[in-house]
Amino acid sequence: MDVIQKIHNLYPEMTRKQKSIADILLESPEDIAYITLANLSQKTSSSELTLLRFCQKLGYSNFLEMKAAFREYTQSMVKLLSSPQYFVPDATITDVEGKSELLRQICREEAEASQRFFSSLDLLSIISAAEAIRGAKRIFICAHDISHVLAEFLYARLKLLYFDVCLIDLTDLNDTQDKLDMLTSQDLVIFIAFPKYYYPLASIAKNAFSHGATILTITDSVSSPTAQYSKHLLVCYTATRVFYNSLTLPMAMANLLLSYLVIDLGPDYRSRDLSNANASNTNNLK
Template identity: 55%
Template sequence: MDILQRIRDMYPALTKKQKGIADYLMENPEDVCYITLAQLSQQTASSELTLLRFCEKIGCSSFLELKNEFREYTQHMIRLLSAPAYFPPENASCERSAKEALLTDICRQEAAAVADFSASFNPESIVAAAGKIKKSRRIFIFAHDISKILGDFLAARLRLLYFNATLIDLDDLAETQNRLQQLCEGDLVIFFSFPKYYYPMGSIARKAADTGVPILTITDSISSPAAEHSTHLLLCQTSTKMFYNSLTLPMTILNLLASCLVIDMVPESERKDFKKTLSS
């Protein structure tokens, strides 16, 4: 039995105050993974002692055990809702002619996506994002699954320009919580958020926004979970016939972003020498 079901089963036997705590936990289950006892006390208008007694009431020996049970629940939901999946088109065929026609169609769709992106490209959005990066003392890049490829690429590009950039795997809930608690003035958070959207992404973005640091999100839609908590968005379509996400346009955005930083930080007379210093 998961922690939420246990709370529901015990709900009738809780005091009015305990029901208020239970209501908050059931309405914000993913938040519990990233919240401190003091923050939960503030959110529920309960003393820390009352919260610890609530933990005991529902069978947890400590607040840490409560958080661990909510992490297990969140990990289950991540596997259920955010796991990568693939869906081949109904007309897939092993015949060579059909295969070649399908690959040609996929190529054309990729080219059309790039053309649409280019036609509506707003360089001001890249310049603004680069400006946020330049002003940052530390940069924390949060990504999961295939987006970690993008995050690793961006972190590598930023380090070439001597930025303090760190990639955090969102699947590691403990590390994610630790990094969120470390955020302070001068930091920048960068989220990658593409379908299937990571189950706790909205909660994580909200926690980052609560610290007051600027948030740059690279995503496919203004309705993605992190978008509403972000101070700056870079948008690109990623859907494909075979997979949920193509990395073509996200990589294009990252190349533009890195290029803008080089333009700003490396004088034109030194760019050839700068390029020669880079590895392949």
Template identity: 35%
Template sequence: MRDESFQNINRNYDNLTRKQKEILDALLSNPEEVCYASLSELGRRMGVSEVTILRMCKRLGFTSFVELKQAFRTHTERLVKNSMETSYFSLDLPAAERKDKDAVMQQILDGARAQSTAFFDTLSRQKILKTSRLILQAGTVLICGQGVSAIMADYFYRRLSPLIPGAVPVRVEDIDSVQASLVKLRPGDHVIAISFPRYYAAMRSIVRFAEYRGANVTAITDSPDSPVVTPNSINYLCNTATRVFYNSYSLPIELVNLIASGVVLEMGEDYDRLVSSAHEVIHFINESNSSSNT
């Protein structure tokens, strides 16, 4: 379905009743709501019947809720694409300053040192261990990132996947994958939401839905105003701005390593058994290779 299907919504807005306009206004403010919700879930969240939503779909020119949902998906995917087409470079380094390379490099070093010190000064070992414990107790751990944040999400997955069976990487720009992952969430599961500029608003909907399902949320971002920060989430703030590049991965990667280390500590003797099993697998493979080569 082409993106102009979404334009039907604007063209037919005046055909709606007052209540239907209220519903549509709420959806337009958070278009990702439609992408991840079933008809019954959306009705419960909006406080209306399924029939009311279906009548709204018809007045907008759609034959079904699925068709409306597809139009919102196409629109949202376009928003994701636009949010990812951004400069990775900072504007904080004028050409005139770059002539004194030695002085500028010293400024960059001093800035990185100050950022690192400020970051580690704010970290709490109790908070890290609590996060690690909740991750370890979860049946499913979704690790969500979009754009540049997906790089850190992939790294987090690589750290956790050898330790826990339920780690799942989620690319936010793949709406079908996001929906398939979110519908499986159960109370006590865990969502790790990683979001750095430029933010993508859909991350807020993912976090809200996770909390609605009773899952715990860990937010890794750079600002308390980030879309993934909520009053209930465990929030870690990493300053990623540098003189040259839009985002630096160093502090978030350090945080990932710390949380993964906390998971190892919380595993106790289970970690020893895991390592022993890994050595057994490696030994078996080596023995099999040696046998096949003789």
């Protein structure tokens, strides 16, 4: 039995205070995987002792056990709601000519989407995002599933330009939390978010935002789960006939972003390597 079912089963016999705690946990269970006992105490207006008794009511010996149960629940929802899929074409298309025609239609759609993308491109948004990258002390790139392909591309290019960059695979919730706990107001978090959106994505972005980090999102819509927490938002259309997302335009967006960085850094970009090395040596001497 998962933690959500336990709460529902025990809800009728809970005290009024316990029910208010349960209501908050049920409202956003994915948040609990990333919250501390002190933060939950503040969120529920409860003492830490009251929360520990609530954990015991559910059959957990301490808060960490309950938190692990919520993480396990979140992981199960990830598998259910964030798994990759593709659209199956019309099953009646069986001959080579019909399949070729479908491919031509996809080509036209990609070309039209690219034309709309480049004709309506907001270069100032790209420049602003590039400046945020350049000004960040550290950069954390977060992605899941197919978005991770674009994340690896960005990571490799930023390393080539000697940025201090870390790649986070959101599938690993434990590693994600460890990395988020490192964030400061000097850091930049880049979310790459396309459908199917990763189930706990909004909670992860909220956690990063609460640490004061600047957030940049590359996504397909202004209503993306991380958009409300993002200072920089780069939007590109990705829907296709066969897969949920085409990487054509996201890759173009990443290329433009990186191209401006190279233009902005100029021929002295290698000096960043020396600067980072000196900073590392200084820290080692402390």
